[in-house]
Amino acid sequence: MALRLSRQGDRALSIKLDTISKNFGGFTALGNINLEIEPGEFLALLGPSGSGKTTLLRIIAGLEFPDTGRVYYDGDDITDLKVADRGVGFVFQHYALFRHMTVADNVAFGLTVRKRRDRPAKSVIQARVQELLDLVQLGHLGKRYPAQLSGGQRQRVALARALAVEPRLLLLDEPFGALDARVRKDLRRWLRELHDSVGLTSIFVTHDQDEALELADRVVVMDHGVIEQIDTPQKIYDEPASAFVFDFVGESNQVAVTIAGGEARLFDRTLPLPAGTTLPGDGPARLFFRPHDAEIVADDKAGLAATVTLTRPNSGSIRVEGKLDGLDRLVEIDVPVEGAPQVGERIIVRPTRVKLYAGRAEA
Numbered sequence: 001m002a003l004r005l006s007r008q009g010d011r012a013l014s015i016k017l018d019t020i021s022k023n024f025g026g027f028t029a030l031g032n033i034n035l036e037i038e039p040g041e042f043l044a045l046l047g048p049s050g051s052g053k054t055t056l057l058r059i060i061a062g063l064e065f066p067d068t069g070r071v072y073y074d075g076d077d078i079t080d081l082k083v084a085d086r087g088v089g090f091v092f093q094h095y096a097l098f099r100h101m102t103v104a105d106n107v108a109f110g111l112t113v114r115k116r117r118d119r120p121a122k123s124v125i126q127a128r129v130q131e132l133l134d135l136v137q138l139g140h141l142g143k144r145y146p147a148q149l150s151g152g153q154r155q156r157v158a159l160a161r162a163l164a165v166e167p168r169l170l171l172l173d174e175p176f177g178a179l180d181a182r183v184r185k186d187l188r189r190w191l192r193e194l195h196d197s198v199g200l201t202s203i204f205v206t207h208d209q210d211e212a213l214e215l216a217d218r219v220v221v222m223d224h225g226v227i228e229q230i231d232t233p234q235k236i237y238d239e240p241a242s243a244f245v246f247d248f249v250g251e252s253n254q255v256a257v258t259i260a261g262g263e264a265r266l267f268d269r270t271l272p273l274p275a276g277t278t279l280p281g282d283g284p285a286r287l288f289f290r291p292h293d294a295e296i297v298a299d300d301k302a303g304l305a306a307t308v309t310l311t312r313p314n315s316g317s318i319r320v321e322g323k324l325d326g327l328d329r330l331v332e333i334d335v336p337v338e339g340a341p342q343v344g345e346r347i348i349v350r351p352t353r354v355k356l357y358a359g360r361a362e363a
């Protein structure tokens, strides 16, 4: 079916945030945020609870106003424009459907509440609602009430409702947060397809790194009201810009070392590092590596000594957990099933790919 919605592709909005900050009382929720979003981009705002994601999304929407800085849509300064005048679609986790209205009436809501002169004819609204329900694959459920739907179906209705007003920008705040893992995964893939077929600009808030990495064209990693990194999912994972990003995105091991004279030192010896590793300046540093970027070697000078505390299957390999010698830290690595060590065995772990960041670990 040809979708009229697909015409929005050429209308997708570009957004620019210029030195946005926001305080609540004495607390800085956002500090000097600069961000440019391309038309048609699918952007994830990723960060731990309280990092400022929702506040930033609300400022982009016009539900909240920044203390300083400007917001531009397609180059126009709309910082002071009210939410109702911005033409934005929302899907929020707790933004429930109207219980007393059918699914079709819920989807039609944004159109039926328009002033008479802007309101499409009843037959046009009906056709549009049907088209949207087909788009979210609920074409046969228009007469049902929200209580008669599953959680995933309700979120799809919420999306159809958000799209009904032909937004140029879709904002989603943890829209699948309350759903079980399986449904979340299905809806995620489906949402990405929907974004591509409708062709709008979408911004998605999540604290789930898998969701951000799987869905987004680019990921904005936030912590304490500042942006730590803006990059493609691949780069966020492979080239984390800070210790925070390395730790927050993906599984990681961390060891405190000291950099001196172009070497990384642990206790009284030099730790051999993979060729090409970039070292920070002299002083305390944090060494990170991912569980799949390590191997077990025989040479006890070639890596970190540990005692195996646990082994378990992990999608085709064996996850080995060990306690590092002399450190109050566990290490986790993935090794081939063949020749995997036993609990209690002493092993030497050699990281094959590491990142080092200046500074000490937070307590």
Ligand SMILES: Nc1ncnc2c1ncn2[C@@H]1O[C@H](COP(=O)(O)OP(=O)(O)OP(=O)(O)O)[C@@H](O)[C@H]1O
Binding pocket: 024, 025, 029, 047, 048, 049, 050, 051, 052, 053, 054, 055, 056, 207
């Ligand atoms: N209206 C408000 N009044 C006071 N403080 C607020 C207000 N809104 C947000 N905050 C504070 O600002 C900080 C950022 O909140 P925000 O909701 O943006 O974070 P978040 O990253 O979306 O977190 P979560 O994932 O838990 O939703 C938090 O410490 C929060 O308590």
